Structure formats: C-alpha cells, structure tokens
Amino acid sequence: MAHINENYLKLPGSYLFSEIARRVNVFKDENPEADIIRLGIGDVTKPLPEAVIKELHAAVDEMADASTFRGYGPEQGYDFLIEKIIEFDFAPHGVNLAIDEVFVSDGSKSDTANIQEIFGTDNVIAITDPVYPVYVDSNVMAGRSGTLGADGKWSDMVYIPCTAENGFVPQLPTEKVDLIYLCFPNNPTGTTISKEQLKIWVDFAKENQVIILYDAAYEAYITEADVPHSIYEIEGAKEVAIEFRSFSKNAGFTGTRCSYTVVPKECMGYTASGEAISLNGLWNRRQCTKFNGTPYIIQKGAEAVYTAAGQAQIKALIDYYMYNAKLIREGVKSTGIEVFGGVNAPYIWLKTPEGLDSWSFFDRLLNEVHIVGTPGAGFGPSGEGYFRLTAFGTKENTEEAIERFTKKFKL
Amino acid sequence: MAHINENYLKLPGSYLFSEIARRVNVFKDENPEADIIRLGIGDVTKPLPEAVIKELHAAVDEMADASTFRGYGPEQGYDFLIEKIIEFDFAPHGVNLAIDEVFVSDGSKSDTANIQEIFGTDNVIAITDPVYPVYVDSNVMAGRSGTLGADGKWSDMVYIPCTAENGFVPQLPTEKVDLIYLCFPNNPTGTTISKEQLKIWVDFAKENQVIILYDAAYEAYITEADVPHSIYEIEGAKEVAIEFRSFSKNAGFTGTRCSYTVVPKECMGYTASGEAISLNGLWNRRQCTKFNGTPYIIQKGAEAVYTAAGQAQIKALIDYYMYNAKLIREGVKSTGIEVFGGVNAPYIWLKTPEGLDSWSFFDRLLNEVHIVGTPGAGFGPSGEGYFRLTAFGTKENTEEAIERFTKKFKL
Incomplete structure (x- = not known):
C-alpha cells in the first residue's frame, strides 16, 4: 500500500495570498467602480532590460x-x-x-x-x-x-x-x-x-x-x-x-x-x-x-x-523601484505611522496604527483607500501588528496610492 | 552541529558517463586522428522546430x-x-x-x-x-x-x-x-x-x-x-x-x-x-x-x-531520428547480433556478441570502429551483456557508423 508523506498533512492551507484574494474579490463585488491599487505582492512590473x-x-x-x-x-x-x-x-x-x-x-x-x-x-x-x-x-x-x-x-x-x-x-x-x-x-x-x-x-x-x-x-x-x-x-x-x-x-x-x-x-x-x-x-x-x-x-x-548596457539598465530598474520605496516610506512616515525598511530593500514594513491587528489594517486600507497590502501576521507570529507594502508597482500607481494613504491616515 | 543527510554517502559515484568519457579520452590521446562517432548519449542534435x-x-x-x-x-x-x-x-x-x-x-x-x-x-x-x-x-x-x-x-x-x-x-x-x-x-x-x-x-x-x-x-x-x-x-x-x-x-x-x-x-x-x-x-x-x-x-x-506547423515539424524530427533507429536496428541485425528496441523508441538495445560483457564490448567498439555507445551494465545488473545505441545522432554520422559496424562485426 502506497503511503503518503504525512508531514504534508500538517501544513495549514496556503492561507495568506488566497485570503487576500478572497477579501479583495468580496470588496470588488460590492464596489465594482473602485480603483484598487496593489502594493501587496513581491512581483516586478517593469519589462526585462533591453540588453537581456x-x-x-x-x-x-x-x-x-x-x-x-x-x-x-x-x-x-x-x-x-x-x-x-x-x-x-x-x-x-x-x-x-x-x-x-x-x-x-x-x-x-x-x-x-x-x-x-x-x-x-x-x-x-x-x-x-x-x-x-x-x-x-x-x-x-x-x-x-x-x-x-x-x-x-x-x-x-x-x-x-x-x-x-x-x-x-x-x-x-x-x-x-x-x-x-x-x-x-x-x-x-x-x-x-x-x-x-x-x-x-x-x-x-x-x-x-x-x-x-x-x-x-x-x-x-x-x-x-x-x-x-x-x-x-x-x-x-x-x-x-x-x-x-x-x-x-x-x-x-x-x-x-x-x-x-x-x-x-x-x-x-x-x-x-x-x-x-x-x-x-x-x-x-x-x-x-x-x-x-x-x-x-x-x-x-x-x-x-x-x-555594460545590462548593468546600466538594471541600475535604472532598481532606481525606479527605489523611488517608489522612498515615496512609500516617506509618505507613510509623514502620517506618524512607524515605518521600517525601504532603504536597502523594495519592501516597506509598517507598524499598524492604533493597535490594529494586521488583518484589520488590511481591511481598513482596502475599504477606505482601495489599497491592497500584505498583513504581517501572514509571515509568522512576530509579524502580527505589522504590514508590508512593496515598491514593485508602477510609479504612477504608487504615487496615487500614497496620496490616498497620507490623506486618510494623517495622524 | 549541522548533520548531513547520510543517505547521500551511500551513493556510488556517477560512474557511467564519466567512465565513458575517461576511456574515450585515453583512446583519443593514443589515436588523435580517429573520427569518433558518438551514439551513446540520449541527447538530441537537431535544432528546435521553426514554429517553436x-x-x-x-x-x-x-x-x-x-x-x-x-x-x-x-x-x-x-x-x-x-x-x-x-x-x-x-x-x-x-x-x-x-x-x-x-x-x-x-x-x-x-x-x-x-x-x-x-x-x-x-x-x-x-x-x-x-x-x-x-x-x-x-x-x-x-x-x-x-x-x-x-x-x-x-x-x-x-x-x-x-x-x-x-x-x-x-x-x-x-x-x-x-x-x-x-x-x-x-x-x-x-x-x-x-x-x-x-x-x-x-x-x-x-x-x-x-x-x-x-x-x-x-x-x-x-x-x-x-x-x-x-x-x-x-x-x-x-x-x-x-x-x-x-x-x-x-x-x-x-x-x-x-x-x-x-x-x-x-x-x-x-x-x-x-x-x-x-x-x-x-x-x-x-x-x-x-x-x-x-x-x-x-x-x-x-x-x-x-x-499545425509545430505538429508537422515535430513529426519530421521524429521521422529523422527514427530513420536512424531503423538504420541502426537493421544494420546491427544484419551482422547476426541480437537487437531490440528501435521500433517504438529512439534506443537500440543489443545483446553483446560472443558473450562479451558490456564494457568489453564498449572497448571493442571504440577501438575497432571508433563508435561510442553506452554499456548496458551502467543501467543496472540486468543490463550486463547488453549495449545501448541511440538514434539521436545526425543521419550522416549514423550511416557512417553503421557501415563501419556492419563491416567489422559481420558474423
């Protein structure tokens, strides 16, 4: 009889990104006109460098x-x-x-x-x-x-x-x-x-x-x-x-x-x-x-x-995303929310305001400013009370998202 | 202390293809002019289809x-x-x-x-x-x-x-x-x-x-x-x-x-x-x-x-290799050596003649007709006494190889 590797059964479902998708879909059904900006997933958006x-x-x-x-x-x-x-x-x-x-x-x-x-x-x-x-x-x-x-x-x-x-x-x-x-x-x-x-x-x-x-x-x-x-x-x-x-x-x-x-x-x-x-x-x-x-x-x-061309082009790519990172970092900071990262990395990690847990902040961000980020709790117990935004969006979307964010969360 | 997976230590070296390479190199050193034809490795030689x-x-x-x-x-x-x-x-x-x-x-x-x-x-x-x-x-x-x-x-x-x-x-x-x-x-x-x-x-x-x-x-x-x-x-x-x-x-x-x-x-x-x-x-x-x-x-x-183009082109590719397979199969058979495969597969499996073991036949083939194949013993105990030739070479090389083979091994 073929036995399975029972360790697999210990794993909880890949809850994080599917739960994000579920909540976004519910919101979209109820708010079909909303312009949702995704600053959640760590995926790039710019095309491959010309040299490549x-x-x-x-x-x-x-x-x-x-x-x-x-x-x-x-x-x-x-x-x-x-x-x-x-x-x-x-x-x-x-x-x-x-x-x-x-x-x-x-x-x-x-x-x-x-x-x-x-x-x-x-x-x-x-x-x-x-x-x-x-x-x-x-x-x-x-x-x-x-x-x-x-x-x-x-x-x-x-x-x-x-x-x-x-x-x-x-x-x-x-x-x-x-x-x-x-x-x-x-x-x-x-x-x-x-x-x-x-x-x-x-x-x-x-x-x-x-x-x-x-x-x-x-x-x-x-x-x-x-x-x-x-x-x-x-x-x-x-x-x-x-x-x-x-x-x-x-x-x-x-x-x-x-x-x-x-x-x-x-x-x-x-x-x-x-x-x-x-x-x-x-x-x-x-x-x-x-x-x-x-x-x-x-x-x-x-x-x-x-x-030489490739090196210059990837530098431009990184500069592009790091402009976004700086924008997010400084925008969030200007609201009084504690913010980390974004200086040597394309990720910005913020302390959720008003003692909100990660998922409650996710819901607020989605419902009030139509921005999708990633709840810190999804990355482990010590991520609770934190939230991740990523710099991999387009410049335009990031600027728009941060404008909405700072208006709403200005403390 | 970091323990390794000791199961890895049970594995003998990847003996087969490195030993083939070693013997071929010894032969080449001694016979720098020899035109060696490789019918050993299961790798294709024709370019990707145009549609691809x-x-x-x-x-x-x-x-x-x-x-x-x-x-x-x-x-x-x-x-x-x-x-x-x-x-x-x-x-x-x-x-x-x-x-x-x-x-x-x-x-x-x-x-x-x-x-x-x-x-x-x-x-x-x-x-x-x-x-x-x-x-x-x-x-x-x-x-x-x-x-x-x-x-x-x-x-x-x-x-x-x-x-x-x-x-x-x-x-x-x-x-x-x-x-x-x-x-x-x-x-x-x-x-x-x-x-x-x-x-x-x-x-x-x-x-x-x-x-x-x-x-x-x-x-x-x-x-x-x-x-x-x-x-x-x-x-x-x-x-x-x-x-x-x-x-x-x-x-x-x-x-x-x-x-x-x-x-x-x-x-x-x-x-x-x-x-x-x-x-x-x-x-x-x-x-x-x-x-x-x-x-x-x-x-x-x-x-x-x-x-449609892709399907036609891969059919042509397969036909090309299967022409080689048939050539090898029939050529080897004509010498009186027992031969298997090559009808529904690009591999020809032959019984080594005169009771030779797989590696002895490898040496004879290399030394006498400058053809490299794969000793059956390399694929497991029941492969001993067998030898693999593959149809993935060029038509020209395969024709030349089989001409040499049949001349030499005609029983």
Whole structure:
C-alpha cells in the first residue's frame, strides 16, 4: 500500500495570498467602480532590460541552427554565466569563488526549498520571525517541524523574533540549533544588518558547527555602505554559509526564472560520528540527480545582465523601484505611522496604527483607500501588528496610492 | 552541529558517463586522428522546430513591453499550454483530464526525482532492471534503499528484470511493493509493452493500492498500434498512476527545458491508518512550495508544438531520428547480433556478441570502429551483456557508423 508523506498533512492551507484574494474579490463585488491599487505582492512590473531581450533573441536564434543548437547543458549551469557572476557579484566585494562553487538554477524558491535535502532530518531549524514561508514549509514537509501550536509556531523549530523592539536585528538563539535561515536585505521587513552584526552570526556558526542558509535575493537594493552584499564578506563565512542569489528582483526575472546558489568547498556538514563532509559535493550530487539545468536561452539572457548596457539598465530598474520605496516610506512616515525598511530593500514594513491587528489594517486600507497590502501576521507570529507594502508597482500607481494613504491616515 | 543527510554517502559515484568519457579520452590521446562517432548519449542534435523558434521570439518580445510583460506565473503552468496538452496529447486517446490535473515543469528528470517526496519513506520501491538511474538515486537519497550489495542491487528495493528471456516484459513482483516505476517506451532498452500487458500492472496496482509512476517521455516515438500512448488508456489507471511527459525528445527541448506531469484527482495514497488522500493535492502543494513555474517564454515555445506547423515539424524530427533507429536496428541485425528496441523508441538495445560483457564490448567498439555507445551494465545488473545505441545522432554520422559496424562485426 502506497503511503503518503504525512508531514504534508500538517501544513495549514496556503492561507495568506488566497485570503487576500478572497477579501479583495468580496470588496470588488460590492464596489465594482473602485480603483484598487496593489502594493501587496513581491512581483516586478517593469519589462526585462533591453540588453537581456537582445541576448534572449540571439540565443533563440542559436537554437534554430544545428551548428549552434544546445542540448543538455551542465546541471550546474554554463561557465560563461558563472564566470560573470563571480567577476561582477563577488570579486568587487573581495570574495573569491571557484567556478564549481556556484550552481545556476531556476529560482531561489527552488534552491532555498531544496537545500534542506542534503541535511539530516534530525537538525534543529532556526528561522527569523517574520519569515519567507518557504524556509518553514520545506522543513515541515521533510519532517523537521514537530506540531503547530496555537501560537502559530512549530514545536521543533526555533523562532528568532525580529521586531521594532530589537531594531529587526536577530539575536543569537539560546536553544541548540543546527541550521539557520537568514535573509538580508530581509523579506518581509525590508530591514538589514551591518557587517558587524552579521559577523556575530558567522562566529556563532563556526563555534557551534552550525550552517547559515543566507538568502540575499534583494542584494541589488542595498544603498548603505556598511551593509554586507554577500555573507562571504565576513571572515570565515565560507566555512559555515551557503548563499542564495536571484535575477528575479534586480533584472525582472520573476517570470523568466534564473538564480544561483553558492556552496563553498570549505563549507562543512557532519556525519553522526562527527566526520566533516563538504556540502559542495552533496549539493552537486543533488543537482545532478534531480535537476537538468536552467534553459540555455535563459542563461544567455542572465549573462547579458553583466554587460555594460545590462548593468546600466538594471541600475535604472532598481532606481525606479527605489523611488517608489522612498515615496512609500516617506509618505507613510509623514502620517506618524512607524515605518521600517525601504532603504536597502523594495519592501516597506509598517507598524499598524492604533493597535490594529494586521488583518484589520488590511481591511481598513482596502475599504477606505482601495489599497491592497500584505498583513504581517501572514509571515509568522512576530509579524502580527505589522504590514508590508512593496515598491514593485508602477510609479504612477504608487504615487496615487500614497496620496490616498497620507490623506486618510494623517495622524 | 549541522548533520548531513547520510543517505547521500551511500551513493556510488556517477560512474557511467564519466567512465565513458575517461576511456574515450585515453583512446583519443593514443589515436588523435580517429573520427569518433558518438551514439551513446540520449541527447538530441537537431535544432528546435521553426514554429517553436517563432513563438519563442514572440514571447521574448512580450517580455520587453510593460503591457505584455509576465512576472510570476502559476506554479502549475499556464492554462494556455495545459489546455493544448490535454487536447492534443490525451483527448485523441480517449483520455479526459482536467486543467488542474496537469502540472507543467522544467523537466521529467526533476519530476521523476521529486515525486517520491510526497510519499512516506517506508514505501517499498520497485524498479524494472535495467533502469533510468534517477528513479533509483532519488530514492536512495530519501532513505528508501537499504544497502548496496555486491550484485549491484539495493537491499530494500525490488528489481524486476527485463531481458531477452522475458521479451523485456516486466513480470509482477512476488514481494510486497508500494511504488512502481515503469517507463514505456523504455529507456534504455527501447522496448515497450502492449495495452494488455500494461493492464496487468494497473489491475495489480488497484488490487494492492500500489502507485505506478509511469514515465512516457518517449511516447512520440510509438509507431505500433497496440502500444499505449498514455497509461490512462487503461481502465482504472487514473486511480493508481502518475504519468510523466516531456518536450525533450519530441521537440528537441533537452536544453530548453519543459515537461509535464499528470496527477489525476482520483489517484490516491494512504495514511498509516488507511485514510485515502488525493495525490493531486499533495503534488500541487509540493510544486507551490518548492517551484516557481517554468519560464513564460519557454511555455510559449512549448505551446507552439501544438500548432499545425509545430505538429508537422515535430513529426519530421521524429521521422529523422527514427530513420536512424531503423538504420541502426537493421544494420546491427544484419551482422547476426541480437537487437531490440528501435521500433517504438529512439534506443537500440543489443545483446553483446560472443558473450562479451558490456564494457568489453564498449572497448571493442571504440577501438575497432571508433563508435561510442553506452554499456548496458551502467543501467543496472540486468543490463550486463547488453549495449545501448541511440538514434539521436545526425543521419550522416549514423550511416557512417553503421557501415563501419556492419563491416567489422559481420558474423
């Protein structure tokens, strides 16, 4: 008899975005004329950069000719792309990587969800709270969660609150932990930490033979000098950290799908008997067995991000969204509502006014100014009482939304 | 302390293709002038069909304009593609599927490797032998293998030999099994089974609440009338079977990456307490949590396969490769060597002559006629004494290779 993986049954429904959609639909039915502006979902709206478009066309043409056609590529990605990644994304920050330490893939969601496979099911998982749900759910599915409590926490996971009270700087856990997910610049809070603050985590990981799973999908939005672009800027991090990067948010690849993961060869996990095993080899084996590479066409498009034109164009894209971020941040702030993020990230995280819970504020925003955002409670227990707005809308919509917002909520 | 998944350490190295490459390189060093023809790897060589190229260009252009740009798509794939899949690949065979029973993805390798995640680790896995190694390795990684014996078999898996002795028709297992991988037309043997023979497996699965994981990646190569194109042509199969399909081998997508998996809603797995759970919901949850969809551009390219031009062009592609298959099959046969497959599949499976083992025949073929093939032993214990040639080369190379082969091996 085929038995299912019963861990799946522990997962509550993907409540957040479906509940948002449900409430928006109810509102639309009752207010068919309302001009709803969506500042909720973390999806980009601007087209792909011209340099990328040009190279995608060229790659499609290559696939039309037997002499340039590409069949199966390396599961790890093509060297032409990996070389550029190392040269542009790491070398300028003093980080040297080898070609076989970078694994190109189809998305950071896949990679951050799949990475736990190379670890034993007995590891204790630590997450910052609020958090990107994929880190949690992929570990629930693998059997590392225990049971879900009434407080919204899984009994076997360690929650590290990041709230206004601690300035959104995660504090070292007092419990035993084995794998830690960190995301900076952070989704959903839009906040980040300094090199000095990150070093505390790297030192902790080294001391305790813990692995840090470092999601830097929003790295391109960093504007401040002391914020690390890569965890490998911190001395010794290569021994304890795996880093995830994506083309989704810097180059608009959310629907085009390309990302990469760095697994340094000196990064070690351990057998039950304490033998150190390089995680690079395990991830390589995982990818070679269960993945057949990112499409050649898409990898060529991603390579174009590193041309001079591509670099200028993605800078313009990021500037566009960061103009929105500033607008949202300053607009919300002007009402007297406490606001965080939006300086090194396209996310603005606000403290709901008048002690409203996240969903009540969602309803007010929708009903009174026809703006859709994301309730902070959807990202974990410590997100309650917070609310996320994103800078990925159009400039015009964002300006209109903030005008409505400031008029209504002026304290 | 971060513990690794020690199941990974059980896996022997990916020996097969690296050992082939090593032996070829030694030969090339010693014979730099030799004109080596590769009939070993299952990768296509013809460019993408024109209709696909045209649509890929159009989709790239859509991504260049804000009004047609696509960000995150549905994890399950776009309806425009799924509707065509159902209409063209299933309806003509009398199989009705709902939109939400088809999941578009980035490759059958990913899907056949990932599907085991929705099942418990206590299931007993059955595989036909020889076999596509991904089915085995993904289950080793998940802890369902036991130990590897000197006979090349994992102690906890059930091997179902498919050899010349049983006409490559798998016989029902006598041991208890829970999940069965079947691949028809078969990789590596190129053989297939009739509807009546497949019905025996479906009936067995229904009787024993077993799930059949049915890989039909080579379906487009079927030429004979009684061979099922889909397992769902067999009555009741929707209750017990998941089917995998790919654009790799019919439309040349090996480097372009698109495939799909069918999970009917009535297909059930069971909890330990015997409750029936629809696998469709579990797979949907898996894909939504760990995958972010196939690139929009690529899905548009795949859709073009179903235009009138696309259908004509993929037929021409398949005819091209099947000409090679026939050439190889008849050429090898003319030497007196026993040969199988090549009629409903692009693979030709031959019995090595003079009782040679697979690797000795590999060496003879390389040294004496400069042809590279794949030793059958690389696909499992029952592959010993067999050898795989593939029809995916160019016509010219295949003709030249078979001329050399028949001259040398004429018995």
